[in-house]
Amino acid sequence: MNIQSGVVYAWFVLFGMGVVVLAMLLDLDARNLSIFFATYLLADAGSYLFHYIVDHYGNAARQGIVREFQNHHAQPGYIAQRPLVEVIYPAAKIITLPVLVVLLLALAGWIPGAWALFLFTLGSCWVFTQVFHRWAHLRRPGRLVSLLQRTGLILGSTAHDRHHESPFMTDFAVINGWTNPLFDAIGMPGLVDIVLEKGLGIEKRSTLVADMAAMQLENRQSV
Ligand SMILES: [Zn+2]
Numbered sequence: 698m699n700i701q702s703g704v705v706y707a708w709f710v711l712f713g714m715g716v717v718v719l720a721m722l723l724d725l726d727a728r729n730l731s732i733f734f735a736t737y738l739l740a741d742a743g744s745y746l747f748h749y750i751v752d753h754y755g756n757a758a759r760q761g762i763v764r765e766f767q768n769h770h771a772q773p774g775y776i777a778q779r780p781l782v783e784v785i786y787p788a789a790k791i792i793t794l795p796v797l798v799v800l801l802l803a804l805a806g807w808i809p810g811a812w813a814l815f816l817f818t819l820g821s822c823w824v825f826t827q828v829f830h831r832w833a834h835l836r837r838p839g840r841l842v843s844l845l846q847r848t849g850l851i852l853g854s855t856a857h858d859r860h861h862e863s864p865f866m867t868d869f870a871v872i873n874g875w876t877n878p879l880f881d882a883i884g885m886p887g888l889v890d891i892v893l894e895k896g897l898g899i900e901k902r903s904t905l906v907a908d909m910a911a912m913q914l915e916n917r918q919s920v
């Protein structure tokens with residue numbers, strides 16, 4: 698077993714243990730369900746902002762998450778061909794240890810169960826973001842995934858397809874997509890630009906539209 702698989706397996710064991718620990722500590726009542734769904738919504742909003750920023754502000758010349766996201770627009774289907782371990786590993790290697798600490802603190806009674814639920818859900822969403830995104834690109838997802846997508850509990854492929862249409866300026870959320878209608882309607886990308894470009898003076902490196910046009914031209918010329 699290589700290190701990537703080891704970390705990902707460790708994550709799944711911890712995730713399963715986390716569900717059991719929270720079930721022991723918390724009641725399945727309206728308050729805890731509200732915390733879970735509010736956190737799930739918050740994580741989706743975070744995925745919208747993060748995705749918009751890496752698509753447009755990062756330096757794709759360097760290896761890393763920015764290049765990965767911007768390359769994803771050149772080859773949207775590639776993520777579906779990558780092994781799940783490869784997709785999960787970058788987040789799992791960061792989040793596994795902090796989530797273990799949260800669960801241990803909760804078991805010891807040093808943090809309230811509600812806080813453990815919030816942090817565990819947030820950490821899990823971070824790991825599963827690219828999984829749900831990958832599933833949205835599968836041509837034939839399994840029955841269970843398909844059901845979760847149809848019920849709107851995770852990102853659906855129809856909604857995500859819109860993100861891959863020029864000018865690539867909508868539907869950035871990739872966890873469940875619940876924040877997409879609101880953030881698209883209020884023009885969240887423009888608000889982020891105001892803060893980052895005008896407020897903080899950060900250079901916007903890509904509009905993706907120009908990059909995609911250049912890439913298509915390159916491909917045509919190389920045929
Ligand atoms: Zn994108």
Ligand SMILES: [Zn+2]
Pocket residue numbers: 769773830834857861
């Ligand atoms: Zn995608």
